[in-house]
Amino acid sequence: MGCEERWKVTGSFLQIAPFNVLQLVVIRPQELFAAVRLFANWSICVMWWTAVREHPPLRALYSPKMPTHLDNEQSLVTAARAGDSDAFITLLNQYSRNIYRLGLSVTGNHQDAEDVLQEASLNAYRAITEFQGNSRFYTWLVRIAVNAALGKLRKRALWKESSLDEPRDGDDGSYVPMEIESWGDDPEKACLHNELQQILAEVIQKLDTKSRIVFTLRDVEKFTIEETAKLLGLTIPAVKTRLSRSRLKLREELTKYFGKDARNAMPTGHR
C-alpha cells in the first residue's frame, strides 16, 4: 500500500469513528483560552472555599442564629396592636426564653431573671400600641427587657460600676493572657447541652456587670455593635473595648474547662 493510499484509509477511519479523534488532540486557541479561564475560576472557588472554611468571618454566624422570625409576625403585631391578646402571647412565646436568658445573664440569678421577663412582658403588652414597626419586634422587646434588667441592677446598686474588671494587666494597661492552651474537642461535642449551658452561665458571671451586658447583647443575642451601643447608651468604641476584654476573659475561663489538659482534670459533672 502506497503512502497516498494509507492516508486515504486513515482519513476514512477518522471520519467513520464515533467521534473525531483529531478534535481531542488539536485544540483551537479559543478553546484553550476557555479551558484556562474555566480552570482559573475553579481555582478561585477552591481557594475561597478553603479560606472561608478555615477562617469564617464571625459576623456570618450572627444573622442565621437570631431568634427565628415568625412568618406571620407582621400580622400578629397588627392584631396585637388592635387589642388581640392571643396574638401578643404568640409573639411573646416566640422570644420569652431569649428574654429569660438575657435576664439571667445580666442579673445572675433565676428569680431576678423571671422578674425581668414578667416586667418586660407586661410593659411590652401595655406599650404595644406605641410600637411603630421601625425595628424588629424582638429588638423592641429586648430594649424593654434591658431597661427592666438595668432597673433590677440599679436597685442592687450594681450599675454604678465605672470600669471594666482588669483581670491581669501589663505595664501599659493592656491585657495579658495567662491560659495559653489549645482546646481538645469543640465544647459542643465535649459535654451535654445542659452542662454546656451551666458552664457558660457560670463563666459569664465572672465579667463585671456592664461587660456582661455588652457581651450578652452582642455575642449571645447577636445584636450588632451599633445596636448594642444604642441599646445601652454607650459609644461604639466603648462597646468594642468592653467586648474585646470580655471575649478574652471568657476565653481564659473556658480554657480551664476545655483546654486539652483541663478535660482530664475536670470533675465528672462537667466532663
Added chain:
Amino acid sequence: MRCRQVIDKISEYIDGELDPELVRELERHLQHCEDCRVVVDTTRKTVEVFCHTEPLPLPNDVHERLNQMFRHSFRKGEPN
C-alpha cells in the same frame, strides 16, 4: 506586629472588621507565633460557643407564672 498588638486586635480580627493591611500583618505574625495562634483560635471558639448555644426552654413553672400574670391582667382589663 507584636504579640500585645495582636491581642488588642483579636476581637476585631475575628469579627472580620480589621483593616486589610492590619490583617496581613497579624496573619504574618500568626505564622511564626504559636501562642498567639492558640489565643486567636480559642477566642474564636469562645465566641462561637456562646453564639451557637440555643437558650434552654423556659422552665415550666416560670412559663405558668407568666401565663397567670397575663390572665390576671386580662381579667382586670389592663389597657392595651
